[in-house]
Amino acid sequence: MRPISHMVRSAFANANVLEDAGCSQNPRVLKRLLGPALRGLLFQRGKNGDETEMDARHDACFTWTYTHDAPAMRALLNTARRGQWDPLVDLDWSLSVDPLDPERPFVDERASPLQEVPGFSALDPRTKRLHQRDLLAWSLSQFLHGEQGALYVACQLTEAVSWTDAKLFGSTQVVDEGRHVEVFDRYLAEKLEKRYPINDNLYVMLDALMTDRRWDLKFLGMQVIIEGLALGAFGTLRTYTHEPLLRELLRRVITDEARHVHFGVLALQRTYADLPEPDRHEREDWAYEMCVLLRNRFLAHEFYDEHWAHRMGRRSWNRAMLESQYMSRFRDTMFRRIVPNLKRIGLLSARIRPRYERLGLLTWEHERAAPDLTIEEMVEG
Ligand SMILES: [Fe+2]
Ligand SMILES: [Fe+2]
Numbered sequence: 001m002r003p004i005s006h007m008v009r010s011a012f013a014n015a016n017v018l019e020d021a022g023c024s025q026n027p028r029v030l031k032r033l034l035g036p037a038l039r040g041l042l043f044q045r046g047k048n049g050d051e052t053e054m055d056a057r058h059d060a061c062f063t064w065t066y067t068h069d070a071p072a073m074r075a076l077l078n079t080a081r082r083g084q085w086d087p088l089v090d091l092d093w094s095l096s097v098d099p100l101d102p103e104r105p106f107v108d109e110r111a112s113p114l115q116e117v118p119g120f121s122a123l124d125p126r127t128k129r130l131h132q133r134d135l136l137a138w139s140l141s142q143f144l145h146g147e148q149g150a151l152y153v154a155c156q157l158t159e160a161v162s163w164t165d166a167k168l169f170g171s172t173q174v175v176d177e178g179r180h181v182e183v184f185d186r187y188l189a190e191k192l193e194k195r196y197p198i199n200d201n202l203y204v205m206l207d208a209l210m211t212d213r214r215w216d217l218k219f220l221g222m223q224v225i226i227e228g229l230a231l232g233a234f235g236t237l238r239t240y241t242h243e244p245l246l247r248e249l250l251r252r253v254i255t256d257e258a259r260h261v262h263f264g265v266l267a268l269q270r271t272y273a274d275l276p277e278p279d280r281h282e283r284e285d286w287a288y289e290m291c292v293l294l295r296n297r298f299l300a301h302e303f304y305d306e307h308w309a310h311r312m313g314r315r316s317w318n319r320a321m322l323e324s325q326y327m328s329r330f331r332d333t334m335f336r337r338i339v340p341n342l343k344r345i346g347l348l349s350a351r352i353r354p355r356y357e358r359l360g361l362l363t364w365e366h367e368r369a370a371p372d373l374t375i376e377e378m379v380e381g
Contacts, residue, residue: 040204113324160215223264232334
């Protein structure tokens with residue numbers, strides 16, 4: 001258990017997030033998110049020791065008919081089987097990577113919100129490169145933790161869903177996510193030699209997905225929202241990095257993730273087609289809450305605590321991050337991938353649209369997103 005003083009500090013630091021977490025005003029949604037928010041933001045359970053146990057609940061569903069009645073999922077399963085790759089064979093780990101090398105900048109300067117942080121330009125060149133390296137390690141660490149969550153949620157989905165074709169596709173996703181954990185972990189350990197703990201907001205999302213027993217919310221949260229975000233984040237990072245191993249690693253991971261988003265859309269289109277209205281409203285509000293959390297709260301506080309807390313206050317840091325051009329581009333890419341799919345699965349009704357409009361997110365409703373994009377289009381961002 002963390003000391004009380006630490007919990008109070010953490011509660012204040014996350015006060016805005018708690019505010020965001022209640023933005024939909026839907027009591028059913030608030031009730032569901034309260035536990036994960038307390039565990040993630042107040043008790044910081046993702047940072048409390050080397051392991052965290054979660055009370056993962058769902059009903060496993062056996063099917064005895066083995067009916068194949070989802071041809072689109074069957075086709076996706078075939079694509080997944082053909083698309084398997086081996087991190088030991090298909091990635092060249094012998095490539096030397098030095099993120100501090102002044103001759104070979106690791107990421108494009110435009111790719112970093114640090115350029116817009118007051119005081120960054122006054123740092124000496126080596127410290128700047130060190131900060132860039134650490135911010136990249138922070139991002140990849142969050143990818144790694146997210147992939148671990150995706151691995152367990154994919155296991156749960158494979159058990160919980162009732163269609164045979166979905167279970168079979170789910171088994172390929174489990175293998176994919178395990179591979180993603182492996183490659184991000186190895187890249188961080190061998191090439192960046194640094195790993196950050198999980199961000200509290202990401203913890204809240206993973207906790208909410210793992211502990212909710214309704215399989216469709218797991219699909220919605222993981223396959224459509226988090227994987228949509230991941231597609232945007234991986235694509236943005238790939239656009240700006242010059243490092244060939246990381247570029248190839250991201251290209252392969254994006255290819256897998258595109259299938260997972262496609263799978264989520266297929267499953268939810270089918271499920272939400274005749275959802276009773278109160279249940280649809282709850283899903284709409286829940287998805288909206290998740291989008292707000294994603295939009296506002298990935299502000300690299302673990303990196304800030306290490307390098308910037310003694311130079312500037314957290315509010316100034318948050319403002320610099322939120323208002324940076326990089327973050328605004330990143331948000332654009334992320335919602336271009338998520339909003340069209342929310343529409344496709346029927347969660348962008350006239351009732352919820354004004355709220356998305358206020359956040360400026362309806363701009364993306366007619367964008368093409370997975371599964372309409374080709375893999376090449378997806379990889380190029
Ligand atoms: Fe993944
Ligand atoms: Fe995935």
